[in-house]
Amino acid sequence: MDRGEHKHSSRVPKxxxxxxNRMSAASDPRLYHAHVARNREPILAVLKRVLPSAGLVVExxxxxxxxxxxxxxxxxALSWQPTDPDAGALASIAAHRAAAQAPNLLAPVRLxxxxxxWPVERADAxxxxxxxxxxxxxxxxxxxxxxxxxxxxxxVLYLYGPYRIDGRHTAPSNQDFxxxxxxxxxxWGIRDLADVTDLAARHxxxxxxxxxxxxxxxxxxxxxx
Numbered sequence: 001m002d003r004g005e006h007k008h009s010s011r012v013p014k015x016x017x018x019x020x021n022r023m024s025a026a027s028d029p030r031l032y033h034a035h036v037a038r039n040r041e042p043i044l045a046v047l048k049r050v051l052p053s054a055g056l057v058v059e060x061x062x063x064x065x066x067x068x069x070x071x072x073x074x075x076x077a078l079s080w081q082p083t084d085p086d087a088g089a090l091a092s093i094a095a096h097r098a099a100a101q102a103p104n105l106l107a108p109v110r111l112x113x114x115x116x117x118w119p120v121e122r123a124d125a126x127x128x129x130x131x132x133x134x135x136x137x138x139x140x141x142x143x144x145x146x147x148x149x150x151x152x153x154x155x156v157l158y159l160y161g162p163y164r165i166d167g168r169h170t171a172p173s174n175q176d177f178x179x180x181x182x183x184x185x186x187x188w189g190i191r192d193l194a195d196v197t198d199l200a201a202r203h204x205x206x207x208x209x210x211x212x213x214x215x216x217x218x219x220x221x222x223x224x225x
Contacts, residue, residue: 028095029088029091029092029095030064030065030092030095030099031063031064031065031088031089031092032064032066033066036066036070038214038215039129039160039213039214039215039217040066040067040071042213042214043067043071043129043160043219044070044071044074044075046158046211046219047071047074047075047127047158048074048075050158050208050209050221051075051078051124051125051127051156052078052125052156053077054077054078054124055078055079055123055124055125056079056081056122056123056124056125057071057075057078057080057081057124057125057126057127058083058111058118058120058123058125058126058127058150059071059080059081059082059083059126059127059128059129060083060111060113060126060127060128060143060146061083061085061113061129061131062082062084062089062108063084063089063130064089064092064093064096065089065092065093065094065095065096065097065108066096067129068082068093068096068097068105068108069096069097069100069102071127072100072104072105073100073102073105075104076102078104078125079104079106080102080104080105080106081109081120081123082097082105082106082108082109083108083109083110083111083120084111085110085111085112085113087110090108090109090110094107094108112142113131113135113139113142113146114138114139114142115146118146118149118150120150121150122150123151123155124151124155124156125151125155125156125157125158126143126146126147126150126151126155126156126157127158128143128158128159129159129160129161130160130161131143131161132159132161132191132196133161133162133178133181133189133190133191134181134185135187135188136185136187136188137187137191140191140196140199141199144157144199144200144203144205145203147203147205147224148204148205148224151224153224154223154224155223155224156208156222156223157200157205157222157223157224158219158220159196159219159220159221159222160213160217160218160220161217161218162174162177162190162216162217162218163190163191163192163193163196163220164178164190164191164192164193165192165193165194166192166194169190170218171216174190174216177190178190193210193218193220196220200222204224204225205222205223205224205225206222206225207220207221207222208221208222208223209221
């Protein structure tokens, strides 16, 4: 896991604030994360394989919006709905969207994963990148419960990020990263894949596939039963 790989703008750890465009934040609110350029193509390759050929994808915790633009352009038959709970992130997403002019990229909406009701009531897939390890466990619970509410049988829940396997980190760098995360916030940390899988199962999701990704990350795909 690359320590710089944090996308969820309202959860950026100390010392890891995303870069802004050279223009002033007032005139251009777009945020930029260096890790997006490194992971977007491997993620898109998996998404092209596992997402439905058409329909609506809800991206939870879209952060800067860079992923949303790239994925929407790479998946033109899908409508891509970016979301975030943070006002600064929403402004960044909207600005990236305006610059991209991708017709299938929808206007961002505020979404708190822990809310009992989401602003989107039906979708064909839910995508969430780099959020679970930099939020409290209650946010993961809300994410999967919300995905259960809005997805049909067979709907895809795609999660990307670092995970422990059977209690063990997949690389020394991930262990260091986990220690650092927990020092920032005791409620954060790299989750064990078994715990996430058990949580998903309690909400009616079955594991479909786990894909090894660059920088000691995983793509974890569930389908609603």
